[in-house]
Amino acid sequence: MPLVQFTSNLKRFYPSLKETEIQAKTIDELIDQVNDHYPGLKNYLTDDQKSLRHHVNIFINGSMIKDRRKLKDEIQKNDQVYIMQALSGG
Secondary structure, eight states: OOEEEEOGGGGGTOTTOOOEEOOOSBHHHHHHHHHHHSTTHHHHHBOTTSOBOTTEEEEETTEEOSOTTTOOOBOOTTOEEEEEEOOOOO
16 A cells, blocks of 8 residues: 655644555545545645645655645555645745
8 A cells, every 4th residue: 555654744734644554546546545534635635626735735755746636646555655745835
């Protein structure tokens, strides 16, 4: 199963976040499954149109996903997915 990891900055909002194996074939399925483990996280990651929010990036095996709108990037069973909150400021 794909392994999902989270940036430590997300733990400010979701303190129980930890590395999790999720059975999913696309990023949108993965986000739904993650939300089952961590209720409310989907609303933090996606907007009202179910697109990835601007302050969030998702990587599959070190490469940023291409489809931020429909989240249909495919995931293989041994992939590593990293969900990260983008930071700004000075």
